[in-house]
Amino acid sequence: MDVGSDADADAADADAGSDDELLVIRCQLGEREAFTELVELWHGPLWRYLRGMVESAGAADDLAQETWVGVLRGLPRLRRPERFVPWLFTIGRRTVMNHLRQTYSAREVAAEEAGERADDEGFPDGVLDRMAIRGGLDKLPPKEREVLILFHLEDLPLATCAAVLDVPAGTVKSRLSRARGMLREILIERGEHP
Amino acid sequence: MNRDGHTGHDDREPVPLPPGLRRTIARETSLRSRLRDLAVGLAGGCGAAFIALLWATEPDAPPTRTRIAFAALIVVGLAWAAFGTWALTTRRPLYGHDRVVGGWIALAATTTTTVGGAALAAARGGPGAALATGLAGTALIASAAGLLYRARAHRRALLRRRHELREKTG
Numbered sequence: 001m002d003v004g005s006d007a008d009a010d011a012a013d014a015d016a017g018s019d020d021e022l023l024v025i026r027c028q029l030g031e032r033e034a035f036t037e038l039v040e041l042w043h044g045p046l047w048r049y050l051r052g053m054v055e056s057a058g059a060a061d062d063l064a065q066e067t068w069v070g071v072l073r074g075l076p077r078l079r080r081p082e083r084f085v086p087w088l089f090t091i092g093r094r095t096v097m098n099h100l101r102q103t104y105s106a107r108e109v110a111a112e113e114a115g116e117r118a119d120d121e122g123f124p125d126g127v128l129d130r131m132a133i134r135g136g137l138d139k140l141p142p143k144e145r146e147v148l149i150l151f152h153l154e155d156l157p158l159a160t161c162a163a164v165l166d167v168p169a170g171t172v173k174s175r176l177s178r179a180r181g182m183l184r185e186i187l188i189e190r191g192e193h194p
Numbered sequence: 195m196n197r198d199g200h201t202g203h204d205d206r207e208p209v210p211l212p213p214g215l216r217r218t219i220a221r222e223t224s225l226r227s228r229l230r231d232l233a234v235g236l237a238g239g240c241g242a243a244f245i246a247l248l249w250a251t252e253p254d255a256p257p258t259r260t261r262i263a264f265a266a267l268i269v270v271g272l273a274w275a276a277f278g279t280w281a282l283t284t285r286r287p288l289y290g291h292d293r294v295v296g297g298w299i300a301l302a303a304t305t306t307t308t309v310g311g312a313a314l315a316a317a318r319g320g321p322g323a324a325l326a327t328g329l330a331g332t333a334l335i336a337s338a339a340g341l342l343y344r345a346r347a348h349r350r351a352l353l354r355r356r357h358e359l360r361e362k363t364g
Contacts, residue, residue, distance in 0.1 A: 022359040029352050030289030035223045036216070044209040065215050072222040076287040081355075 017082060024081035039068055042085075045154050046092050052137060052149040053096045055103075063099055067092045086163035089150065093164055100142060136186040144179035151176055228286045232296050235278015240307040242271025243334075247311050247327060251318035290349040297342030304334040 023041065026034035046067060051060040070091045078087060137145055150161045151172070162169045221227070249256070249264040256264070282288060288296050308331025316324035 018359055018363050022356065022363060025352055025356045025359065028290055029349065029356065030223075030225070030291040032223055032225070035219050036211075039215070039219055040211060043211055043215070047209045061212055061215075065212075065218055068215065069218060069222055072219065073285065073287060076289055 020084055021082045024075070024078065024084045027075050028078070028081065035072065042088060043068075046088060049089065049092060049146075049149050049154055050096055052153065053142065053146060054099060059099070063092070063095050067095045070095065083163070085156070086160045089156070089160075089164040090166070093146065096146075097142075136183050136190070139186045140179060140182055144175060144182055147172060147175045148179045148183065222286070223289075224286075225292060228282065228288055228292055229295070229299070231278050231281040231286055232288075232299060233278075235275050235282065236300060236303040238271045238274025238276075238278060240271075240303055242268045242275065243307060244311060244314075245271065247315060248318075251315055251323055253318070290345075290352045293345035294342070294349050297338065297345040300338040301335065301342055304331065304338045307331065308335055 020041075023034055023038050027038055043064065047060055047064050050063045050067070051057060054060055054063065067088075071088055074087075074091070078084065137148065140148065147161065147165065150156045150164060151158070156164070158169050158172055161172045165172060165175075167175075245264055245267045249261070249268075282296075308328065311331055312324050312328045315327040
């Protein structure tokens, strides 16, 4: 392990944290141009997290917009600007969970209705097709999927993941371990894992 | 921290902001909308106070229809005040600079209402009514001044922190 490069990476992280805090402070002051800068900076990571959790890019766009509205309305009350990132992902997570709850309840109703006509129509909601098209991540349950997205795809530190998910760091570790195991099985099943 | 332009994930394409999101940002952070909500709330509250003063300083008991009209106008004014308060606390909260501007506007509005109200009360109800109106108005002015004081302190703290961070990041 190269100690020098680790120190450089830590310094770069600290600088990025200060830049984030400065941008959030400027937003809290009401500097209008800072809002667009903040959204441009964090829209990508937020959108990728949401995209990993929902079925389409359009749904991710809608949820990102809803999340940003919540963020812009909540910013004046954010007491610790240095904690902006976990706060942002917490709002995103709440938004996506509300969406999933509505989607799943709608699918359950649709599945019950479809079950009555299943002999004639096979899989009318097309869920299996969508699941087959998307990668192994899509086969994971939401809790395991989101911890993999936050930790591995968005590179958020363990402590930030724990803050976003509102669970202890130990629980994040155990979810990560379970999620990796499940993902491995899915990929082996598909013949995509060596 | 992972992010476009920072460490890691250079292979990822940045996600462009959809035009709809840009419009949403502009709408959600609009200063004009905030000042409009503030003006509506203050106009409603001060208007309701003025109507109540007119009613209270009527020389003779007004007829029923007039009393209903007074009451209706007061309710409408209070409803606008409640709407303004709701909008500024949930839909379009004031940011640091906005709170100071809003504080000054509130102070001006309450002072004008108090001076006007006291003059009206003196002309219609005598010194006792003027004194009561002045005292009630002073309480409103003190509230507005308190909000302005807190807004300025909050903005000062944010400006200090911004300065520290700018020094730190160069």
